[in-house]
Amino acid sequence: MPELRTRRLFLVGFVGFLFAQFAIAFWWSEPYPAVIEPGFLGSPPTTGRATIRGYRVVASGPADSALVLGADTFFDRVPSSYLMFDLPFLLDSTPPPFSGVLQVRGKLLHRAKLRSDAGVLEFDAYAEERLSELTGRADWDSLRIEETLRDVDAERLNYVEPPRVHRSREFHLR
Amino acid sequence: MTAGLSTTGAAASPTAGTASAGGPLGRAQSWLDHEYFVSDEQLGFLRVLYCAFVLFVIGLPTFTWIAKTPQLLFDPPLLSPADLLSGWPSYGFLWTLSFALVVCFLLLLLGFFVPTVSVLTSVLLIVGSNLQFSFGKIDHHILLALGPLVMAGSGWGNRFTLARGRAAPNRSGVCLGLFAIVVGFAMFTAGFQKLVTGWLDPRTQASYGHLIQNFYGTSSGVLLAPFAMHVRSKFVWEGLDWATVGFELLFLAAVIRRTWFRAWIVLAVFFHTGTLLVLDIGFAVNFSAYLLFADWPVPRFRLSRRSAWLVAGCACVVALSFWWQTTAPNQQVQMGSSLAGYVVNRAVGPANVNGTTDEILPDILALLAVAGFLIRRSRNPGPGVMVSA
Numbered sequence: 001m002p003e004l005r006t007r008r009l010f011l012v013g014f015v016g017f018l019f020a021q022f023a024i025a026f027w028w029s030e031p032y033p034a035v036i037e038p039g040f041l042g043s044p045p046t047t048g049r050a051t052i053r054g055y056r057v058v059a060s061g062p063a064d065s066a067l068v069l070g071a072d073t074f075f076d077r078v079p080s081s082y083l084m085f086d087l088p089f090l091l092d093s094t095p096p097p098f099s100g101v102l103q104v105r106g107k108l109l110h111r112a113k114l115r116s117d118a119g120v121l122e123f124d125a126y127a128e129e130r131l132s133e134l135t136g137r138a139d140w141d142s143l144r145i146e147e148t149l150r151d152v153d154a155e156r157l158n159y160v161e162p163p164r165v166h167r168s169r170e171f172h173l174r
Numbered sequence: 175m176t177a178g179l180s181t182t183g184a185a186a187s188p189t190a191g192t193a194s195a196g197g198p199l200g201r202a203q204s205w206l207d208h209e210y211f212v213s214d215e216q217l218g219f220l221r222v223l224y225c226a227f228v229l230f231v232i233g234l235p236t237f238t239w240i241a242k243t244p245q246l247l248f249d250p251p252l253l254s255p256a257d258l259l260s261g262w263p264s265y266g267f268l269w270t271l272s273f274a275l276v277v278c279f280l281l282l283l284l285g286f287f288v289p290t291v292s293v294l295t296s297v298l299l300i301v302g303s304n305l306q307f308s309f310g311k312i313d314h315h316i317l318l319a320l321g322p323l324v325m326a327g328s329g330w331g332n333r334f335t336l337a338r339g340r341a342a343p344n345r346s347g348v349c350l351g352l353f354a355i356v357v358g359f360a361m362f363t364a365g366f367q368k369l370v371t372g373w374l375d376p377r378t379q380a381s382y383g384h385l386i387q388n389f390y391g392t393s394s395g396v397l398l399a400p401f402a403m404h405v406r407s408k409f410v411w412e413g414l415d416w417a418t419v420g421f422e423l424l425f426l427a428a429v430i431r432r433t434w435f436r437a438w439i440v441l442a443v444f445f446h447t448g449t450l451l452v453l454d455i456g457f458a459v460n461f462s463a464y465l466l467f468a469d470w471p472v473p474r475f476r477l478s479r480r481s482a483w484l485v486a487g488c489a490c491v492v493a494l495s496f497w498w499q500t501t502a503p504n505q506q507v508q509m510g511s512s513l514a515g516y517v518v519n520r521a522v523g524p525a526n527v528n529g530t531t532d533e534i535l536p537d538i539l540a541l542l543a544v545a546g547f548l549i550r551r552s553r554n555p556g557p558g559v560m561v562s563a
């Protein structure tokens with residue numbers, strides 16, 4: 001009864017896939033949403049202060065000239081919601097390589113970060129071109145991507161103070 | 175298009191009126207057939223509706239924009255084929271992928287090579303989504319990608335087709351039933367994550383917290399968010415937290431009966447529209463999955479073969495034109511473009527707040543469909559009507 005065997009195999013595979021999916025969602029979720037999204041591992045605060053995360057790009061040029069842009073203005077070819085997940089990865093330092101054979105996930109993370117950082121040279125060219133498009137100038141010296149945190153008073157619903165820089169990464173353009 | 179060029183399926187389920195096959199497998203098949211079986215005509219019409227909705231209302235995803243982004247942003251999911259790549263694929267590859275996808279959907283719409291093209295469509299959507307999600311964020315498009323794959327063996331290419339192929343057996347009960355389980359499971363996992371991470375904790379109101387985060391963070395408070403921010407009642411927000419978790423968890427249980435499942439889909443349409451209006455989180459892509467479970471009135475008119483080809487040609491020209499527009503080199507980020515989005519954008523113009531007004535159209539259509547089914551239900555409370563008992 002090959003038909004019955006195929007159907008049985010399909011059903012077992014289907015149920016197995018659902019279980020695997022559930023296990024991954026429950027025990028092995030990707031780290032970034034869990035870390036950066038308030039509420040993903042607990043409810044976000046609705047009293048006191050709520051901290052809002054944001055990203056901006058600061059370009060520096062000759063004679064101390066500077067340009068501050070929202071990250072979504074600079075990375076206009078990437079959906080802004082994607083940037084909220086990708087820029088933390090970009091700003092992260094490379095995790096140390098794991099020595100254990102079973103640390104598959106650590107190895108993959110390490111390799112992913114090294115692979116991404118191999119694109120720095122290409123990014124410098126991208127940044128120069130993009131700044132030139134935005135300002136008409138091609139003499140920018142460096143570009144810094146900053147992660148900012150800004151507090152909101154959850155009761156009064158207003159910003160409490162200016163955004164503060166939480167971490168940043170600098171790229172030298174010329 | 176001509177309806178009923180070929181037929182094999184009966185109007186009733188294949189296991190109806192017969193003794194159920196032995197064993198758990200046979201009982202499962204009997205249950206799915208009993209609950210989810212639809213006629214060949216209905217099944218063929220579902221395929222046409224599904225393709226038309228994706229092509230002309232929500233718009234097909236395109237992937238060419240990915241090639242214009244810096245390699246530094248390449249962060250594929252760890253357990254995925256994209257993790258084997260060293261960076262973004264070339265523009266040529268992404269163009270071919272996007273073009274193949276629109277061609278597949280058109281073939282599916284017209285009814286050519288339906289089983290094969292259904293599988294290919296899902297594969298292309300999964301590969302493209304994998305690349306799209308290599309910015310680190312994983313969107314909720316999985317139901318769109320899985321729909322054709324699960325329906326491939328259902329026989330949904332038997333009717334409303336321009337092809338003169340051999341008809342396949344009608345396996346709508348099993349295929350629609352499995353897809354219902356997939357939909358229910360997807361919603362269940364969403365609810366389960368909320369359940370175990372404190373959404374039901376009465377000391378905090380998670381929905382309201384997300385509203386604050388979205389209002390000041392990513393969405394800048396569009397649509398109804400400014401009004402929702404003034405609702406400060408803890409009871410209201412806590413009630414929404416509980417309702418959300420309960421609704422998502424019970425979606426899986428609702429699969430047991432088709433009538434329950436349809437009722438849950440009606441709730442889902444309201445739920446998704448609410449999250450779009452208040453939290454600026456659009457789920458219109460899920461409507462493509464939901465529409466497969468409704469009893470649509472199948473058109474009774476017949477087109478001549480010539481007229482059917484003419485209509486098909488027009489559909490191809492419109493779909494390919496919008497696809498071409500999204501892949502133009504000077505385009506900004508375009509994750510999909512559709513006839514409906516174009517019409518709304520032209521009509522609304524600068525009032526398209528934050529680019530979200532056109533996202534409301536699929537929700538409005540879904541609400542109108544729900545209203546239509548409920549009116550039909552109230553006038554004719556017999557079987558075969560949406561949310562009928």
